[in-house]
Amino acid sequence: MNNFVRIERSVVLGQCVYSSEDLSACETTAKGNDASLLRFLCERFLRGEFCEVFSDERVKELTKVSFREGCFDQLYQKCANYLGTDNSCVRQLAVLLIGASALKLFIQSNWTGPAASGSEEIFTDVTGDECHRLCVSELEINGEPSYHLIEEPAFLIVAKAFLLSCRRLLSACSTADWWAYRCAFVHQLVLLDRSFSLYKEISERLSQVEESTFWAGDDDMSHKLKMQFLMEAAMAHLYYFEVTKCRSYLDKAKLLSHFDFELTGALGKRTYHQENALSQLVLSVQRKGSCVEDLQPACPLVHFPKNLPLKDDTIMNEIKFDHEVSSNTCLAPEEQCLILTTCILNKNISAPEALRDEEMMAYIERVLSMPLAWSVQFSALFQRCRLETKSSRRVERSMSQLQGLVDAVKASEPHAGIRQELFFCTRSPSVWDIEKELGHLFFSLGATKSALDVFLKYELWEEVISCYTKIDRRDKAEAIVRRLLEQEETAHLYCLLGDATQDPQHFEKAWEISKHTSSRAQRSLGLMHYHKKEFKDAIPYLEKSVELNGIQMNVWFALGYSAMQVEDYPLCVKAYKRVVNLDSDSFEAWNNMASAYIHMGDKPKAWKVLQESLKCNYEDWRVWENYLLVCADVGAFEECIKAWHRLIEIKGKHADGKLAKILVKVVSEGIPDMHGKPGSYLKPKLLELFGRVTSGVTNDADIWYCYGSLYKLSREEGDSSEEDTERMLQFFQKSFRCLSQKQNWEKDVDTCSEVLTRSKELLECYMSSIESIPNKQRRHQLLSSARITMKGTLAIVDRHKANFTSEQLQKLEPMVNSVTEKLEQVTALTASCD
Incomplete structure (x- = not known):
């Protein structure tokens, strides 16, 4: 070197x-x-x-x-x-x-x-x-x-x-x-x-x-350089929503650092009044190789941003664990950055909820437990402030800590070189970012005047307008922007005036002043139409905005949705592809893109896209329902059955009679799946599925009919027992009962026809299979039950003949005669069992 x-x-x-x-x-x-x-x-x-x-x-x-x-x-x-x-x-x-x-x-x-x-x-x-x-x-x-x-x-x-x-x-x-x-x-x-x-x-x-x-080499300096680059690259890609690339760099850094960390539980007490230790979230750190030695803070801790204690009469400043956790594992500053960036990534890709915030706090507390680098400490404290703004018992510390960070920036010590070590590896906030967070905190607490004072001091005009809009004082926001425009006319200020007044003319003016370069102006016009559900009008503006600035994920998403509403599916796919390029974990974008492909008739692509959507969100029943149907369309029948099971796990129950009939047909006719394998091999899995479906849904005639049809198929193949025959008859009987219990079926000619058809099929099934049951008493019992049910059905049809026209009666008469004939045969069979 x-x-x-x-x-x-x-x-x-x-x-x-x-x-x-x-x-x-x-x-x-x-x-x-x-x-x-x-x-x-x-x-x-x-x-x-x-x-x-x-x-x-x-x-x-x-x-x-x-x-x-x-x-x-x-x-x-x-x-x-x-x-x-x-x-x-x-x-x-x-x-x-x-x-x-x-x-x-x-x-x-x-x-x-x-x-x-x-x-x-x-x-x-x-x-x-x-x-x-x-x-x-x-x-x-x-x-x-x-x-x-x-x-x-x-x-x-x-x-x-x-x-x-x-x-x-x-x-x-x-x-x-x-x-x-x-x-x-x-x-x-x-x-x-x-x-x-x-x-x-x-x-x-x-x-x-x-x-x-x-940076080639195995020495400590090469290791530091590699770690810093990986962290900087991860942070940059995270800033541009490129979650997959960010995670890839973090994985490389984790591999290089030779240590593992994961969230786990440890018994401890969180409050002063807690008598019994409960499981608490903690970040467990395990080093694979030799320990990092001689780690000292870059400057005396008195010059670090102060980590203010929590002064609450209920919640402890730190969780008191029953046994010491692995917090004594030393971490280099670069490794602390890795934990902090992982925390920020997880926060960005997870929905806001209490559990997520607890998980993030475990990461942050681990970083704060050993201050080594000024910028890492600064960034970790800021991230903690953002989490604690939602907690009534911690919000006071959050407010004081934000002010403490401002004071740390203004302090004369340490020198700038120490403060900026690892700056590019952390998500350190700017001075105005800290003040903006403080303003939002004031507003969330109802201190609107204090919030406005902060926003006005730092001339954060978008926040000022948002603040006035939330308290229904758009007139004040407009007055401020017009006063600024008197000093200098800029495209950005005209966009702000448009935000304050919701007048599209101001966005048009911003577009002209920018000499047709302001993506913000086009975005605002497009989103204005979008929120009014004027999707056709929104599309040209949204397209122009992303043409000027292609990394506006929210604009691409709005463009995709607008295109879907006006049935421009190729544009919809293009827009959502860009969304998932920016954020591969956006399950909504994957799901909507799949819907567009379905409308375009390209179901194989829709199937692959839905698989990506499920990787992002394994819990959304709507995605699974789409995936279930597309699996059937593309011939992925085994995946279809798995998807149905997953839907039951999520929703508790799920029935789809039409799809059940398709799957039974696949098994009975040996229809090949997408890999060319005959579908008959799926019969055991389908029997298991229908068993699970009917345990949750007991009133779906089609499901019971399909369930019985599978056992009938086994009987036809000579692979059924007496118990299977009884199950078949029981399921067909339940199917018929569900159908005949529909309200006013006897008054609608089509439903009446369906009931009569099922009646005939049920009687035929009894006659063809009853010989499989050796016990005469049991045979008599089953046939008698069927005979009584069918006589009741015929009686109902006869009582409601007046509801039908002569043409409808002509349609129903052959069916009635056929059921009557089968009923007589069943009656004879019943007598032979005496």
């Missing part, structure tokens, strides 16, 4: 892991001032003194440009000129360090603290508020604006120029793609919505980093 790679590894990790010999060896290849500049940049960067970097005249020479003459072009040109005169590894590394320092300063200003400055000298022709406004505007991408109160936006512009625009010029730097990804992701975090172009950039850079070899 060469000296430059070791230095780059240190820079990526934010930890000094190179030796002075590495730096000296690099300096020997440098010319003129380059050696001292490289040493200066390395030392300042790894000490977290990022502001010092931009106070150096040599750095100022590279970064000072005129904004109005094209800041990105000028910064790129300065880098190109600097590298062009002597395109050495030293100079490329210097450019990378300057760009990384700018990115770190931007993160310091908006996420981790302490407050930073120094960007005022970057642009020579603009200063103050004007500079800030122009920088924020410059960071807009494809019509997606950034949050307008970000601090020191000039640093992000420098970082983008040096790390993204100049990436191809840094061919000697092994970590250029990694830093380019980080820069693009930070830019995404300050946008008000997800950007498709940044998504593509991030995906490409992550692929390049994954294919690189600079």
Whole structure:
């Protein structure tokens, strides 16, 4: 491994892991001032003194440009000129360090603290508020604006120029793609919505980093680099709803880390007044290899974000377990990130419920039990705050903890370098995210004025409008937005005005002002029609919105549903395919896509799609019901029987007479399944299924008839016992009883015809099978029962002849005569048994 790679590894990790010999060896290849500049940049960067970097005249020479003459072009040109005169590894590394320092300063200003400055000298022709406004505007991408109160936006512009625009010029730097990804992701975090172009950039850079070899090796440093990359990649994909990719990276990280963790139960007490220990959720951690040793916090714990205790007179601050659980297993900070990211993933893909929150709390408490990295502690506390807002006994701590996190950002210690270790591996909130959460907490507690004060202070206009809308004061929201529009007209503000007034003209105005680039404007117009159930009108706007920004999962879903409502099934499939590409666990999207395929007549595809839907949600009876029917259509008869069993497990009972008849026909005629196997092999499984169905549903004539038909089939095949014959007769009798107990069957000619047909079939069945029963007394008993039932049926038909027309009576007369004839034969058989 060469000296430059070791230095780059240190820079990526934010930890000094190179030796002075590495730096000296690099300096020997440098010319003129380059050696001292490289040493200066390395030392300042790894000490977290990022502001010092931009106070150096040599750095100022590279970064000072005129904004109005094209800041990105000028910064790129300065880098190109600097590298062009002597395109050495030293100079490329210097450019990378300057760009990384700018990115770190931007993160310091908006996420981790302490407050930073120094960007005022970057642009020579603009200063103050004007500079800030122009920088924020410059960071807009494809019509997606950034949050307008970000601090020191000039640093992000420098970082983008040096790390993204100049990436191809840094061919000697092994970590250029990694830093380019980080820069693009930070830019995404300050946008008000997800950007498709940044998504593509991030995906490409992550692929390049994954294919690189600079982290090859089995040493501790290589292990740290691999873990950090896997965690960063997982977090990025989770941000874009790509659950499958996120989980894949987490699985790789878990495999690499050589430890297992799972939720389990342990006896303990949660409340002060609890007398008996009960099973409590806890995250059990087991290390496979040797223990991690010499783990120390990155700085004194007094400088970490404070973990405030729970001051409640009932619930304990921590669960008191009867026996010590595996919390003494030491975890490296990267491994804590793995647990925390797994927690966030599970939270995102699970429906909100009390059990889910308890599970998440077990993950978070495990991370908080051993503070090692500032950013991990910060992120874990924020996630706990979000969970505790729903608990009346914990909400007070949540409120205090959120304020404590704001105070931690403002504190002067520790330095920025320590705060930003593992920053990209955690879901650390920005300052405005914390304040937004605090505002939502106030609103949920009914403190509307306090919530509005927070939202107004940080100019979170969407939250302000939402807040006023919820208290039915849209007029105030409108007044605020109109006042802002008097200062500056932007597409985003017109969209907000449309939200406040629900007037589509404002969204149209936003579309025009953005020069037809605002996906937000088209989305709002489309969703306005969608919520009014004007699906045909919604589709063009929704299509245009996803054309401009293809990672709006909610818009793709709305487009798919709208297309289904207007019977545009190819568009419906296209939209839902995009939804499941973004979130493969969206069972509703899979299910709706299957429905579209069914309407298109492509049932084999529908069958495969429904299988994916069931992987996402194994408990939804509606999906299983669709799957059951499609299985029958495509010839997956064994799967059909399994699906029926599953429906009974979920619903308690389920009957489908039509499907039962199909399955009996498959068995009786040996109809081949989708694999070409004759269906006769399914008879034992079908008998088991009908037994389970009839235990829950006792009044379905078709089910009892099909059940009896299976035993009749066994008799015809010569594979039945006396007991089977009795079962057959019993099930046919129950089927007939269910049919004849239908209300007013005797007044409807079709139902009456069906009863008479079944009567004839039942009598024939008795006559053909009664010889199989050797006991004369039992034969007499069965035949007598059938005779009495049929005589009663004929009597009912005769009493209600007046309900039918002469034509209907002509239709029924042959049936009545046929049943009468069979009844006489049964009567004779009964007499022979005496």
